[in-house]
Amino acid sequence: MNLIILSDKDRIDEDHFIVSDNRAEHIRSILKLSEGDPVEIGILNGGQGKGKITEIDSEKVCLMTKKMEEVDFDDLTPQIDLICALPRPQTLKKVLLTCGMMAVRRLYLIRANRVEKSYYHSPLLESENYTPFLIEGLSQGKHTRLPEVTIHQRFKPFFEDSLAAIEKNDKSETLRIFPDPQSNQTINRFYDGGAARILLAIGPEGGWVPFETEMMQAHGFQMCTLGRWILRVEHAVTAALSQIEMIHVGNE
Template sequence: MNLIILTPYDCIGGDSYRVDDNRAEHIITILKLTPGDYLEIGFVNGPQGRGRIESITDGVVSVVAEDMSTIPPVLPEINLICALPRPQTLKKVLITSAMMGVCSLHLVRANRVEKSYFQSPLIEAENQFRYLVEGLAQGKLTRLPEVIVHDRFRPFFEDFLPKLESTHKTPLLKLLADGDESNLLYTVCDGHESRIALAIGPEGGWVPFEIELMQSVGFRRFTLGRWTLRVEHAVTAALSQIELLRLRQSD
């Protein structure tokens, strides 16, 4: 936990906040702070700054927010599209998305997605929240990724995505990390693009129909490397390679 993330639910009036969960435990047992000490805090979807510990009683920590004047870095817009993974993997994807500054996460139905995954409690936003906050706390970020579940494949790519694209004049670069070995990332992305949609398939991959449909709406295929990766590793790998190209351009 590199940043203690506070939410409106923690507010007990004015600038005072109270936490009694794993954040309190972290403050007491890992950071070993005591009343009067300061710590780094951040507001969900808001600024970062420092908090002063007012009291620690029976595992409940009261914090007063001060100097909340640090605006978190504005990361380039990445819209991550994942075939809905199994719940254990989804937790990791939620954490990673928040930690690595993903702007929006779209969980879509696909041929190789088991129907039961759509019955998981993790489909509900209230159950995703703690994993997103865990990612923000690790990544020292405060912008919560928007998470949207799409229970139909074709309407997402044919209707939703064009609408998302049209919200800005800047075009959306659409990337499909599917192991096509003829294209490396740098042949489909030069690092200048400020808006990217990145699609990561299910375990077992997209079926040919899905790849064709994605290509028909402008997705460009590339390979992450000579590996067979799990979904959560493919997400990290793709975001890391995109970051390398982007930093290179801004260097």
């Protein structure tokens, strides 16, 4: 935990919080902090800064937060929305963590031909079950915006209707890409650090089927490569986000 993430559930009054779960344990056993010590705090979907420990015992940790630095999430460019063919639950946990860690704005979990129907019955698709993985990612990556997750049951209606409806208020220039082994065009052929938004689609284990790649291309998605090796879904997500990040930061 590089940031202790606090939310309204932990709040006592405007700037006092109490935690008693793994965050308290982390403060006690890993950071080994005492009363009066400062600690790095992030408010879920809010600011971040230094907090102070006002009380600590084996049950709980009380924290006071003041002068949090507000973050304008609109400045968090490029705004990355990740479309991911719903992976099996163990992989989804890793993808959720990475989305939190690497500041993905939205995660669209969609159906694809090679997605097993049974994955849609996983309890992990409940908000209360997947949110902890997102928060663990925020805490690791050191920022506070919780990614928005939506779950879509069908492939074609997602691209034909849902995506357009969700995005109708996004006026900024959007780059749409999807990695596929057929391509030899690296992401830096499409993205020079300029686009304000990126829609990135990551396929299922085994890849997209031709109908799917054609549908995406018809909706303005360009096929790209992540490199010479065949990656697992969780690695493909990290690889694509890291490549985008290098282009963005390297061109600032």
